[in-house]
Amino acid sequence: MAKGWLRFRDLKARGIVQSWPQLKRLIELYGFPSGRMISPNTRAWAEEDIDAYYRSCPVEGPAPRGAAKRNQARARKADSTATATST
Helix, strand or coil: CCCCEHHHHHHHHHHCCCCCCHHHHHHHHHCCCCEEEEEEEEEEEEHHHHHHHHHHHCCCCCCCCCHHHHHHHCCHHHHHHHHHHHC
């Protein structure tokens, strides 16, 4: 059972997209639902399709490798100056 239909202005109001080119990239490159034509010039997306898309997206990125992993444990300048001024 569909919750409802969202048009482009609804996607924009929810912060999903900001422009039609961005929406086109989401559809072509990231598998965002393409929506359905509900009239000759009107496209709409089912809320359940959008919810399913976001449920399928990863929550975290891959674990750091190489230099990023090595630098992760290294002390930062802000950390070393904060401990030096507090003593």
